[in-house]
Amino acid sequence: MSSKKLWAIIISVIIVASVIAGMFYAINVSTKAKDIDIQEAETIVNQSFDDMAYTKAMKIVSDTNYITVNSVEYGSEKNVILDCSVKSLDIHSVLSPQYNLFLSAKSDKETGNMKKSSLDFKREFEEKIIELISAAQPVTRNCVIEIFDTHTGYVVYATEEVIDIVFGGWSAVKNEILAAETYTNENGEEVSVEHKNINNGFIQCIDLRYDSAKPDTSNAIGRMWNSLKKDFHRNFIEHDRWEMIMVGLMTTLKLTFFSLIIGIFLGFMVAFVRCTYLKQSKKGILLKFMNGICQVYLTVIRGTPAIVQILIMHYVILLPMGVDKFVSAVICFGINSGAYVAEIVRGGIMSIDEGQTEAGRSLGFGYMATMYHIVFPQAFKAVLPALANEFVVLLKETSIAFTIGVADLMKEVNTIRAATYTPFMPLLAAAVIYLILVVILSKLVSLLERRLRKSER
Amino acid sequence: MNANYMIEINGLRKEYLGGKIVALDNVTTKIGKGEVVVIIGPSGSGKSTLLRSLNRLEEPNAGHIVFDGVDIMDKKTDINLMRRKMGMVFQQFNLFPHMTVLKNMCIAPVKLLKMPKEDAEKKALDLLNRVGLGDRAMAYPSQLSGGQKQRVAIVRALMMNPDVMLFDEPTSALDPEMVGEVLDVMKQLASEGMTMVVVTHEMGFAREVADRVIFMADGAIEEEGKPEEIFTSPQGERTKQFLKSIL
Numbered sequence: 001m002s003s004k005k006l007w008a009i010i011i012s013v014i015i016v017a018s019v020i021a022g023m024f025y026a027i028n029v030s031t032k033a034k035d036i037d038i039q040e041a042e043t044i045v046n047q048s049f050d051d052m053a054y055t056k057a058m059k060i061v062s063d064t065n066y067i068t069v070n071s072v073e074y075g076s077e078k079n080v081i082l083d084c085s086v087k088s089l090d091i092h093s094v095l096s097p098q099y100n101l102f103l104s105a106k107s108d109k110e111t112g113n114m115k116k117s118s119l120d121f122k123r124e125f126e127e128k129i130i131e132l133i134s135a136a137q138p139v140t141r142n143c144v145i146e147i148f149d150t151h152t153g154y155v156v157y158a159t160e161e162v163i164d165i166v167f168g169g170w171s172a173v174k175n176e177i178l179a180a181e182t183y184t185n186e187n188g189e190e191v192s193v194e195h196k197n198i199n200n201g202f203i204q205c206i207d208l209r210y211d212s213a214k215p216d217t218s219n220a221i222g223r224m225w226n227s228l229k230k231d232f233h234r235n236f237i238e239h240d241r242w243e244m245i246m247v248g249l250m251t252t253l254k255l256t257f258f259s260l261i262i263g264i265f266l267g268f269m270v271a272f273v274r275c276t277y278l279k280q281s282k283k284g285i286l287l288k289f290m291n292g293i294c295q296v297y298l299t300v301i302r303g304t305p306a307i308v309q310i311l312i313m314h315y316v317i318l319l320p321m322g323v324d325k326f327v328s329a330v331i332c333f334g335i336n337s338g339a340y341v342a343e344i345v346r347g348g349i350m351s352i353d354e355g356q357t358e359a360g361r362s363l364g365f366g367y368m369a370t371m372y373h374i375v376f377p378q379a380f381k382a383v384l385p386a387l388a389n390e391f392v393v394l395l396k397e398t399s400i401a402f403t404i405g406v407a408d409l410m411k412e413v414n415t416i417r418a419a420t421y422t423p424f425m426p427l428l429a430a431a432v433i434y435l436i437l438v439v440i441l442s443k444l445v446s447l448l449e450r451r452l453r454k455s456e457r
Numbered sequence: 458m459n460a461n462y463m464i465e466i467n468g469l470r471k472e473y474l475g476g477k478i479v480a481l482d483n484v485t486t487k488i489g490k491g492e493v494v495v496i497i498g499p500s501g502s503g504k505s506t507l508l509r510s511l512n513r514l515e516e517p518n519a520g521h522i523v524f525d526g527v528d529i530m531d532k533k534t535d536i537n538l539m540r541r542k543m544g545m546v547f548q549q550f551n552l553f554p555h556m557t558v559l560k561n562m563c564i565a566p567v568k569l570l571k572m573p574k575e576d577a578e579k580k581a582l583d584l585l586n587r588v589g590l591g592d593r594a595m596a597y598p599s600q601l602s603g604g605q606k607q608r609v610a611i612v613r614a615l616m617m618n619p620d621v622m623l624f625d626e627p628t629s630a631l632d633p634e635m636v637g638e639v640l641d642v643m644k645q646l647a648s649e650g651m652t653m654v655v656v657t658h659e660m661g662f663a664r665e666v667a668d669r670v671i672f673m674a675d676g677a678i679e680e681e682g683k684p685e686e687i688f689t690s691p692q693g694e695r696t697k698q699f700l701k702s703i704l
């Protein structure tokens with residue numbers, strides 16, 4: 001082995017190794033949170049629990065509670081485990097006896113069968129709840145609160161249990177209300193809660209804003225990766241959105257395939273007429289007429305944008321005739337690609353030596369038969385790369401079919417984008433899928449080409 | 458009409474470019490059954506045009522060609538049927554490059570004469586054996602030498618059982634060492650009684666095989682006769698000049 005080669009290998013191994021090492025380093029620089037004292041920790045937890053309460057009722061609870069940090073312990077996930085004592089209003093004990101009141105307060109019967117929105121219920125409950133909460137007694141309980149060292153500083157990770165303790169039994173109240181199926185009315189009868197809006201209105205009075213996901217303690221690269229993962233999940237896994245993409249892809253492939261068949265057929269027909277016209281010395285009236293039609297066809301199709309063609313074809317011509325939009329798209333792209341295929345094939349036919357036609361004719365083949373048996377096969381082979389290129393163009397071109405509502409790959413991707421508000425992943429998916437298809441198609445054609453060439457050698 | 462004639466040409470005229478070029482000017486001659494006619498003459502004298510007019514690869518402007526008793530200039534004549542009976546061999550071989558030698562030979566009889574494929578292949582192999590190419594049946598034209606290609610082209614034409622064979626400078630595109638093998642096939646064909654019209658510059662072949670030599674100049678037949686007459690005692694001034702220049 002030459003020393004040059006050896007060096008190249010060594011250098012590339014070093015580069016690859018350092019890239020991998022760098023990635024590991026970047027993702028996992030340190031697993032230990034930076035040092036924090038009890039005072040700081042206390043400020044952080046009090047502040048962030050304050051921030052969680054955003055309804056009037058919960059503000060009152062959070063104003064009166066206080067968290068004292070007793071000890072600090074470092075975890076292995078860049079987290080700090082705080083042993084705390086929490087003084088808080090015991091809202092569970094004041095609200096729990098009142099469920100009946102809340103649930104029965106505005107049943108269908110009493111509102112005269114008028115549907116009330118959860119907002120209406122919220123307005124009616126709020127006053128009452130605030131009144132009750134204000135009368136609650138503070139209790140002190142112990143709990144363990146975790147805070148995580150993230151890029152934005154320390155972030156509290158609040159589980160339901162922690163929140164329940166910090167806000168004096170808040171979660172318990174919420175869950176009980178959500179689970180309640182019946183209540184006892186003034187006559188002591190069990191009545192079922194039919195109105196979900198009662199629950200929702202109640203929840204809205206004592207709601208909290210908090211992120212139930214574990215805080216992201218990774219660094220820039222790690223966070224980017226995590227957010228990509230999240231995006232990916234959201235756009236493809238959630239609601240089985242990948243199935244939409246697959247269905248769209250099938251539509252795109254079908255559209256391309258059928259358009260292609262029409263395109264090749266039309267292309268060969270038009271090329272045949274044009275070549276016959278160009279070659280023949282005596283031009284009959286029929287031939288002149290056909291050639292004229294072909295000329296107009298080629299000029300119009302090649303002289304106007306495909307998007308204009310498909311819109312006119314569908315909305316002006318075919319839709320009024322009741323043609324389905326997929327069929328519309330197939331017809332439009334077939335006609336469109338036919339024009340390009342025709343010019344390619346014409347070039348191919350003209351490139352075949354006149355001697356081939358003469359040999360065919362001298363054996364007794366008619367003009368058509370000579371074309372069919374002798375010229376077309378050779379022309380087809382000669383133009384295969386150009387045709388393949390046209391097919392690739394067509395595959396990409398079909399992406400404008402979504403303008404008339406064909407549920408192709410592009411349309412599905414757009415739907416996902418609109419649903420998730422994240423353009424990156426769905427559009428990237430579209431690009432990647434188109435790219436893969438194009439690469440595979442090109443590969444197949446070059447294989448076929450090589451086979452054909454071998455057969456001639 | 459004389460039954461002994463294969464082709465009768467009468468007052469044939471061919472113009473190009475709307476009459477600016479007169480490629481054939483009042484050509485009249487008869488070709489007998491089993492006769493081997495060699496056409497010679499300087500470049501541009503109309504030899505190819507005459508030959509190609511015989512199966513109407515060129516459309517003459519005036520005159521008549523009667524082939525086997527049928528006027529092929531008649532609009533009602535199906536020229537494709539006539540062409541089956543007239544084999545043609547080109548200077549550039551014109552084999553079909555996308556087909557094997559066997560397919561090249563079989564396509565016309567199978568498609569046009571509805572000959573069963575097996576029969577056609579048997580016949581093709583037989584003909585190939587006779588021209589020494591029995592082992593090249595599955596080869597593609599690009600795998601053959603020039604001489605081999607031209608021999609295939611000849612037997613391809615023979616597959617249709619033609620009554621006449623037309624050759625347009627069949628050896629002109631060949632390397633000198635390959636000319637012989639093609640001429641040998643043509644000689645054999647002549648000895649089997651095939652009617653042949655051959656445009657060639659091979660004077661040896663003309664002398665040996667031809668029953669008649671036609672000398673053309675400026676689109677007209679300047680002189681015709683038995684080879685020994687033309688070659689040893691040419692009458693016309695142009696004939697003398699031409700023969701002097703090529704011999």
Ligand SMILES: Nc1ncnc2c1ncn2[C@@H]1O[C@H](COP(=O)(O)OP(=O)(O)OP(=O)(O)O)[C@@H](O)[C@H]1O
Nearest residue numbers: 473474478479480499500501502503504505506507
């Ligand atoms: N397609 C054409 N268009 C215009 N003129 C042509 C065409 N074909 C032949 N000619 C002219 O007709 C005349 C006869 O041509 P032809 O090919 O028959 O000559 P030739 O005797 O076969 O010559 P060569 O020995 O070079 O093959 C020439 O002047 C030639 O330029």
Ligand SMILES: [Mg+2]
Nearest residue numbers: 504505506626
């Ligand atoms: Mg010539």
